[in-house]
Amino acid sequence: MTEQLLIWIPLLPLIAAAIVGLFGSRLPRCAAHWLTILGVGGALVLSAMVFKATLSGFTHNADLYTWLTSGDIHFAVGFLIDNLTAMMMVVVTFVSLMVHIYTIGYMHEDPGYSRFFSYISLFTFAMLMLVMSNNFMQLFFGWEAVGLVSYLLIGFWYTRPTAIYANLKAFLVNRVGDFGFLLGIGLVLTYTGSLDYAEVFSAAPALADTTISLFANTPWSLMTVTCILLFVGAMGKSAQVPLHVWLPDSMEGPTPISALIHAATMVTAGIFMVARMSPLFEISTTALSFVMTIGAITALFMGLLGIMQNDIKRVIAYSTLSQLGYMTVALGASAYSVAIFHLMTHAFFKALLFLGAGSVIMGMHHDQDIRNMGNLKKYFPVTWITSLIGSLALIGTPFFAGFYSKDSIIEAVKFSQIPGSGFAYFAVVAGVFITAFYSFRLYFIVFHGKERWRKAKPHTDDDHEHHHGLTPDQDPHEPGWVVKLPLILLAIPSVVIGYLAIKPMLFGDFFKGVITVNAEAHPAMEHLTHHFHEFLHTPSGMALHGFFTLPFALAASGVGLSWFFYMKRPDIPAAIQKRFSLINTILENKYGFDSFNERFFASGSSFIGNKLWQIVDVKIIDGAIVNGTANLVAKLSGIVRRLQSGMIYHYAFAMIIGAFLLLTFFNRIVL
DSSP: OOHHHHHHHHHHHHHHHHHHHHHTTTSOHHHHHHHHHHHHHHHHHHHHHHHHHHHTTOOEEEEEEEEEEETTEEEEEEEEESHHHHHHHHHHHHHHHHHHHHHHHHTTTOTTHHHHHHHHHHHHHHHHHHHHBSBHHHHHHHHHHHHHHHHHHHTSSTTSHHHHHHHHHHHHHHHHHHHHHHHHHHHHHHHHSOOBHHHHHHHGGGGTTOEEEOSTTOEEEHHHHHHHHHHHHHHHHTTOTTTTTHHHHGGGSOHHHHHIIIIISGGGHHHHHHHHTHHHHTTOHHHHHHHHHHHHHHHHHHHHHHTTOOBHHHHHHHHHHHHHHHHHHHHHTTOHHHHHHHHHHHHHHHHHHHHHHHHHHHHTTSOOBGGGOOOGGGTOHHHHHHHHHHHHHHTTOTTSHHHHHHHHHHHHHHHOOSTTHHHHHHHHHHHHHHHHHHHHHHHHHHHSSOOOGGGOOOOOTTSTTTOOOOOTTOOOOOOOHHHHHHHHHHHHHHHHHHHHHHHHHHHSSTTTTTSOOOTTTOOHHHHHHHHIIIIIOSHHHHHHHHTTSHHHHHHHHHHHHHHIIIIIOTHHHHHHHHHTHHHHHHHHTGGGHHHHIIIIIIHHHHHHHHHHIIIIIIIIIIIIIIHHHHHHHHHHHHHHHHHOOOOHHHHHHHHHHHHHHHHHHHHHHHO
16 A cells, blocks of 8 residues: 555545636536546545555555645644545545535536535535644544535525525524634644644653643643534534534534534544544543534434424434434543444434435425425335335334444443533433434334425525425435445445444454554443444344334334324324423423524624724724824814915014024034
C-alpha cells in the first residue's frame, strides 16, 4: 500500500467536484453524475483495498508535506491509516456512492443538477480529509470544510427563505461549537508543543496532574478543560443538547443530503473525533461524566420530540439526534469501540430510512406531511419493505444490525462506574420504547391504514420542497430503479453488518492500539467482553438472548402501542394530547430551545447591534467624528470668510496692524 495510492482516495472526489463545479454548465447533464460517481466509486474501491490491508496489519502514519513552520511548531498535512480510519473511509464512500446514484433520480428535474453533484462530491472529499488526518490542523480543516459544504447544501434552494434561515442557523450554531473546539486545540498546542496525534498522545499522561487557572485563581485540571472544550466541538457537529437545534431545520435541504450529511457522515464526525482522542479523554473521568450526561439528555429528550412530528423527514431527524445521544453515552462510558460500532450500523440504516423517505416524497409529489399519506405499501413495495428493514434495525430488533450495537451500548452503560451512569442507563433504556413508538408510528401512518391523500388539503407553493403534492385524482407512484437500487444495497448491511462485525470490533483485536481504555479506572468494556464470552458466546446467541431482555420487551411494547394508537384507536392520541396539554405544549415548543435562542441570543444580539449602531455609528462616528469635523470646519471657515471682504482698505488696515504688532513684538525681544 503506497502513499501515492492513499492520496488518490480524497483527490478523486475533489477532482470530480472541481470539474463539475467549474465546467458543469458546458458539459452534458449526464457528465455531472458520471464524473462524480466515478470519483466516489474509485475512492470506495481504494478505501476497500486499504481496509483489507489494515486487516492484515497494515498501518501508516506520515506527513505528506509541511504547510507551515513557526518556530519549533510544524503545521503539516498527513495521513494516519489504521483500522478506525479504514472503517470510516469505507462507510463514508459507500454511503456517499449510494447517495450519488440516488440523486440521479431525485434531482433529475432540478436546474441546479450539476451544482448539487459538485457539492456532495466536495463534501465526500472534506469528510475523507477529516477521518484520514494525523494531526489537529488537518482535522480542523476537514471539520470546517464539512461545515461549509453543509451550509451550501442545506441552503441549496436559496430562493426559499426557510432554506436560508436553516443554513444560517446550522452555520452559526456550529460556530459556537467550533470556537470551543479551537480553544481545546489551542490548549493541546500550548502544553504539548505539537499538533501531531502521536506526539500529543505520548505527552498526555505527563500532563494528568497539570492544572490551569481560569476564574479567580481556581485550579482546573488541564486535561478536563481540554477534553470538555474538544467535546464542545463535537456537541456542535454531532448535534448534542443544547447545540442540537440546527439539525431538524437542516431538513430544508434536498433529501439526499439528509442521508449523506445529517445521518451517516457529518454528524458522526464528533463521535469519531472523541474516539480518536481516547488517550486524552481516558485521563479525565470528569470529562467522561460530562460527555455521558450530555449524551443521555440528548438520547432521551430528543426522542420524545420525534413523537410530535408530522413531517416525514423531521421524524427521522429527531431519531438521528436520539441515536447520536446513544453514541455519546457510549463514549462517556469509555466504550469507544461500541460508539464507533453503532456509528457504522446507524450510518447504513439511517441513510436507508432517509432515502426511503425521499422515495415517498417523490411519489407523493413532494408532500412531506405524513397525515396526507397512508396505505402506501400498495404503491411503494420496495420502499415499504426496505423502510421496514431500516425501522427494525433502528429499534434494535434481534439479528438486525442496530440490535448488536444498541444493546451493546445499553450493557456497557449498565456496567459503567462513571458518575452519571445511573441516569444514562435509565435514558437509554427508556429511549428504546420511545424509539420504537415514534419509528413505527411513522411506518404505520405512511404505509398502512387509510389512503388520506385524496382528502388532503391543497398545498401552497411555500410548502416543503416547492411542490403542491398530489391532487385528489392522482395516485402516488414509486420512483425508478435508480432510486430503488440504493435502498436495496443499504438494506443489506442494515441486516447483516452487526452480526458480522460485532466480535472483531467489540471483543476482538480490531481496535487494538487504536483506541485507548484505562480498564482499571473505567472497566465497562472489560465487563461487557466478559459477559459476552461467558454467557452469549456468539452473535446468534446474543440475538436469541435478546428476545428475553428488557430492551426487547420495551421495543415490542412501543411497536404494539403505536399500532394500537394509530391503526385501531386514532382517537386516543388526540385525547391524550388534549388531556396533557401542558406537556404537549412543551414538546411542540421543543423545550423552548428555539424560542430561547431567538429571544435571548438572536433578539439580544439584534438589540445590542442596534444600540451599538445608534451610539457608536450614528452618534460617535457619523455624528461626532465625520459630521462633527465637517461642522467644525464649516464654522471656522465661516469666521475666516468674514475676514475676506475683498475691499482694499480692509487689507491695507490689516497689513498696518500686522506690521505694528510684528514690530512691537520684535522690539520687545531685542530690548
